[in-house]
Amino acid sequence: MSPTIRAIVMTLDFVYVRRRVETGTRLPTAVAGGLLDPGAGERLACLRQIFDAVGYTGPAARAALGAELGPSYRRADLPLYLERLTAATPLNTLIKVFGLFLWVDEAELRAAVAPLEPDELVALGVVERSGHRVRAAVGLSARSDVLLAHDRYDTEAPDPSRDHVLGVNTAAVTLESLTVRRRVRSALDLGCGGGIQALFAARHSEHVIAVDKNPRALDFTRFNAQLNGLRNVEGRQGDLFEPVAGLRFDLIVCNPPYVISPESRYTFRDSGRRGDALCEDVVRRAPAHLEEGGFATILCNWTLRAGEEWSAPLRRWVEGSGCDAWLLRGATQDPLTYAAVWNRGPDGAAYADALARWQRYFREIGVAAVGMGGVILRRRTAAQNWVRADDLPGNPAEPCGEQIQHIFRVEDYLRGLGDDARLLDRAFSVAEGQRLRQTLAPRGTEYVVEEAEVELRGGLAFRGTVDAYGFHLLRQCDGRRPLREVVTELARLGGVDVDALAATVIGVVRRLIAFGFLLPVDPKLGRTTEGREEET
Numbered sequence: 271m272s273p274t275i276r277a278i279v280m281t282l283d284f285v286y287v288r289r290r291v292e293t294g295t296r297l298p299t300a301v302a303g304g305l306l307d308p309g310a311g312e313r314l315a316c317l318r319q320i321f322d323a324v325g326y327t328g329p330a331a332r333a334a335l336g337a338e339l340g341p342s343y344r345r346a347d348l349p350l351y352l353e354r355l356t357a358a359t360p361l362n363t364l365i366k367v368f369g370l371f372l373w374v375d376e377a378e379l380r381a382a383v384a385p386l387e388p389d390e391l392v393a394l395g396v397v398e399r400s401g402h403r404v405r406a407a408v409g410l411s412a413r414s415d416v417l418l419a420h421d422r423y424d425t426e427a428p429d430p431s432r433d434h435v436l437g438v439n440t441a442a443v444t445l446e447s448l449t450v451r452r453r454v455r456s457a458l459d460l461g462c463g464g465g466i467q468a469l470f471a472a473r474h475s476e477h478v479i480a481v482d483k484n485p486r487a488l489d490f491t492r493f494n495a496q497l498n499g500l501r502n503v504e505g506r507q508g509d510l511f512e513p514v515a516g517l518r519f520d521l522i523v524c525n526p527p528y529v530i531s532p533e534s535r536y537t538f539r540d541s542g543r544r545g546d547a548l549c550e551d552v553v554r555r556a557p558a559h560l561e562e563g564g565f566a567t568i569l570c571n572w573t574l575r576a577g578e579e580w581s582a583p584l585r586r587w588v589e590g591s592g593c594d595a596w597l598l599r600g601a602t603q604d605p606l607t608y609a610a611v612w613n614r615g616p617d618g619a620a621y622a623d624a625l626a627r628w629q630r631y632f633r634e635i636g637v638a639a640v641g642m643g644g645v646i647l648r649r650r651t652a653a654q655n656w657v658r659a660d661d662l663p664g665n666p667a668e669p670c671g672e673q674i675q676h677i678f679r680v681e682d683y684l685r686g687l688g689d690d691a692r693l694l695d696r697a698f699s700v701a702e703g704q705r706l707r708q709t710l711a712p713r714g715t716e717y718v719v720e721e722a723e724v725e726l727r728g729g730l731a732f733r734g735t736v737d738a739y740g741f742h743l744l745r746q747c748d749g750r751r752p753l754r755e756v757v758t759e760l761a762r763l764g765g766v767d768v769d770a771l772a773a774t775v776i777g778v779v780r781r782l783i784a785f786g787f788l789l790p791v792d793p794k795l796g797r798t799t800e801g802r803e804e805e806t
């Protein structure tokens with residue numbers, strides 16, 4: 271065994287995927303107006319039941335299409351999807367109409383939506399007719415069992431309108447995954463778009479306020495609340511926090527138009543020639559709208575000067591906020607790569623022109639790189655707040671709320687511990703749901719552990735490597751013996767000085783706790799406390 275334990279290094283393989291741009295026509299007034307029609311509620315409930323019954327909101331749709339229904343409108347793959355959808359089933363018809371926006375015969379739609387009539391879907395504003403053919407007036411995307419109406423991807427007018435309302439998109443899924451889900455009284459979805467975050471929050475919040483400056487977004491949000499049988503979502507139109515002045519929330523979620531560019535082309539995308547000022551504004555103002563103990567998750571892009579450490583701007587934004595802050599980076603991109611991600615398209619000349627324009631803008635405002643990720647805040651006034659910065663271990667796509675709360679608890683625990691001697695007196699157990707993979711190397715007549723990789727399963731799948739000492743340490747943390755005993759045993763086995771080993775081990779153990787591999791155990795209770803005993 272080597273006499274040192276290498277610091278655990280968390281790997282970074284997060285790719286911040288460009289938000290897929292869906293295009294569409296204007297929201298048919300019938301959609302907004304339909305909600306005022308007393309019969310519309312019943313028809314919507316029936317429509318929802320039909321979509322659930324055929325499997326549009328479940329895994330069946332993904333299986334039929336071979337891709338996610340939400341963000342995967344890859345037009346180039348249309349022939350492939352059509353091959354997959356040849357069987358005449360109601361599910362395939364609904365995917366063709368509301369997922370791929372194809373014209374179909376009215377008779378085909380009638381068979382798929384019975385007992386509703388195509389006329390009723392036209393009245394609801396979700397379908398439009400031309401002769402005997404019909405097509406979707408809006409897109410319908412599913413994320414778990416949430417069904418979301420949004421603007422359509424329009425092959426005839428591929429450039430989205432300025433006030434386009436997004437469907438399920440990669441960033442929305444990231445935010446939804448990074449949201450703390452606890453039963454709370456109040457939640458705010460800032461920049462709600464079609465309301466995807468508000469709808470998820472409405473399941474565990476008494477009341478949700480959804481804010482957007484685009485009135486069409488609020489029409490969609492109200493429509494979607496009804497489509498999903500939710501009565502506790504209130505839409506308010508206006509700029510950022512203005513419509514909720516003076517109000518505080520237990521939860522704030524925000525997927526702002528964070529793209530840093532010389533453009534003001536899309537309300538849903540562009541920060542509007544203000545560098546990263548819009549994201550900074552949201553992060554700086556959110557704490558004043560958080561209840562004590564409340565969480566906010568805000569997706570951000572931020573500008574970096576040459577040589578600037580990636581978290582430096584975010585640290586400035588959260589300084590003195592009265593919140594603990596977990597800063598998360600998905601990726602850092604140079605200006606050219608960033609410009610390419612947001613401008614890539616079939617028109618080569620327009621693409622080249624955009625690359626030049628965007629780079630010129632970045633040079634003008636002195637940007638050397640762009641950071642992408644998010645900020646999670648927890649309000650804790652009258653306390654010594656902490657700030658922690660980590661790389662995201664991939665693009666989160668499943669609920670991480672429990673894990674986020676755990677990370678906040680153990681960070682409190684570690685900061686509250688004070689000196690390292692107290693850590694050596696504590697016992698730890700290994701968290702379930704992690705995997706330890708070892709590499710063995712021959713040494714004489716036996717194989718010895720050369721290196722081991724630890725990895726969390728599910729949620730934020732942090733991983734890192736530990737050497738032979740780290741491997742044995744993890745195996746011996748049984749929740750009963752204090753760390754000091756474990757280290758003494760390891761030193762004896764390795765023939766190294768116990769104090770020297772302890773000094774190295776402490777740093778690794780702190781990181782293993784901080785990322786959720788090791789759990790503090792209450793010596794009296796004999797079970798994990800996740801750091802709760804240190805909270806008071």
Ligand SMILES: C[S@@+](CC[C@H](N)C(=O)[O-])C[C@H]1O[C@@H](n2cnc3c(N)ncnc32)[C@H](O)[C@@H]1O
Pocket residue numbers: 436437439441442445460461462463464465466467481482483484487508509510525526527528537538539
């Ligand atoms: C990236 S989209 C997010 C939509 C949705 N929340 C999601 O997660 O997919 C950003 C939204 O912010 C809205 N928005 C842009 N600027 C705003 C502002 N100054 N105040 C309020 N909303 C704004 C846009 O209209 C758009 O709906």
